[in-house]
Amino acid sequence: MTRTARYRWVILGVATFTQAATGFFVQGIGAMSVHLQRDLELNTTQLGLLLSAAQLLPLAGLLVAGRLLDRHDERWVVGIGALVVAAALALAGVAPGYLSLLAVLLIVGAGYSTIQPGGSKSVASWFGASQRGLAMGIRQAGLPLGGALAAFVLPAMAAAYGWRSTVLAGAVIALAGAVAFMTLYRRPPNRRPVPATSRVRLELLREPYMKKIVLSGTSMVSVHSGLGVLTVLYLHEVTSLSAAVAALVYVAVQCAGALGRICLAAWSDRHAAGRYACVLTCLIAVIIGMLALTTPLGRSPVAACLLFVWLGFFGIGWYGPWITYAAESAPPDHTGFALGLAMAVNQVAIVLAPFVLGLLTDLTGGFAPAWILLSALTAVTLVATVRL
Template sequence: MKTSRYRWVILGVATFTQAAASFFVQGIGAMSVHLRRDLELNTTQLGLLQSAAQLLPLAGLLVVGRLLDRHDERWVVGIGALVVAVALAAGGAAPGYASLLVVLLIAGAGYSAIQPGGSKSVASWFDASQRGLAMGIRQAGLPLGGVLAASALPVLATAFGWRSTLVAGAFVALSGAVAFMAFYRRPPDRPSMPATSRVRLELLREPYMKKIILSGTSMVSVHGGVGVLTVLYLHEVTSMDSASAALVYVAVQCAGALGRICLAAWSDRHRSGRYACVTTCLAAVIIGMTVLTTPIGRSPVAACLVFIWLGFFGIGWYGPWVAYAAESAPPDHTGFALGLAMAVNQVAVILAPSVLGLLTDLTGSFAPAWALLAALTAVTLTTTARL
């Protein structure tokens, strides 16, 4: 039954697998200074590294969504994490930038299974009274992976070179795969999976799906911008040394993990529903991005506080968002609906880091990137309020 204590084991292993599979990619931002120096990259090329890991999930999430409606999450998620591990292990021999892009493309294909698969596994074990909190804890795995990566990978890159960070990422991803396949079980009261299930692209016409997609695309763009530009901004604009900037990035990821838990738990009790919590995050991001475009944002102290604020809301939004998405979908199409929403999000996930990096290179300033994210978020807030 869903009140079984084993649901907390499921939550723990799903969170760990999420953190393990996202470990390396979430650490790219923290290694931005090292990668730019060692591979002689500009900001656009650095953004493309983030985008490469998200390209194949554009189609992979839809495929995985269908698989999750037909097959056990245990094997879908476990095999996906294994693909991430194998790709990163091979990347330890990458000769340069181009091969690193290929490695991240393959790792991204494996990662396609982690987000929707882990989300569905947690949603199926927890009822509505605790689903937001559970989803928030599970989704905190992403920034927690970022915290660990930001703490460890720059140190490894300094001591042993950037290739060593891929090998470390492979071992971490492998541990996540083994843990999920060893401990995951389907809830005993869940009905058998249907042999066939009709694809429902008409879900895109539903008002709730429009809210999910619009808010998702704008906020993953914010997350991508914070991920790829935070350390560079602190280093180049506020004159902070790279080690201190990486520590701030750790704090940003910690704030994101805390936000995912707190905001999702709040959504369990919010009288206006879970989407009201997402709306709060949209408004908070607009404020933070606007401050970064002003002279206040050039102060090291102020910038650090703003990035932590953006970490809490600009990363923390995902907890209530994914709970809202899982609950809004038809019961027999939860996997496909999650995969569909996340696949549409992938367009922004792919484009945002490289576009923001290119905009920064072309203008010689970070302000246009922050202004673009603020404007995109403001349009989303206004539009979804009318749906």
């Protein structure tokens, strides 16, 4: 039993690493925005489409992945998905231009569909309720940690060797994540996959807890996407920071998000009002931060940097308590599908937000409308979910 208890930390480590490795390149697109716009002659809308392309196929892929996870071992479902990500990125390294890169990123999204629900279910099944929030927070910190490393490394690589070198680096790292998960992951003792006797339960969307999950998830992933596509451009164009310094601030934003996912999820283990109260706190904090960016504070380099770090902590960190709440609220025999369903609905916002926010920025010639739109969406969610 002691050995088994220790091995759960190995599971947590490999799930976190695989999460970071497979999301490495896509999370770095925002940090490379200045370089990609220059090398591929892109506007903000086209840049947003790159992020949207990587998130399109998971609209259906997450539902398929959820059903596979309820029937089969996470080891192979997650591992094969990570291999698909690595292979697609290797192909993108020889893509002739923007349209080819868009097409390859669609395949990346298909492979990544297994990583989020698979890793979440893996960690949730190994940890008890008293430590599940902390464990899920650490695991979910893998995405912003990968993003922070990508934001630090990829712009420098793009400047020195061109954007294709960054894609190939992403392929190698994703391959390492696939090999690690398939080598080290094991199912918890005495647990077997649930037989596939129950039908797909889209009616889960009618449950009050699922409405909270979907509404809050949709608004907050929009905020996360907005930070990804606009942070570096905003700091470069509005506060006149250099592209290199703006990318370093984005590293700090991602690190704040990773810290937020751990701290907020650990807080949810002990919060008297439950895990969703922590999500509500994040909604309020994001509204404050986004609105502050539209004031003169948002034009001050120091104040803007601090506001983006604040938004990183809450606007990325929300995912820790949110995913734990989702995993614990789902029916035991439908955990994989419920997670996949919630994430699939989120994907609608993940696909649309970068494109819509980029287009809005291009059409208005400023960033304030994007921040106001995100604030309004978050405020509506706050009011709606408090009443459920």
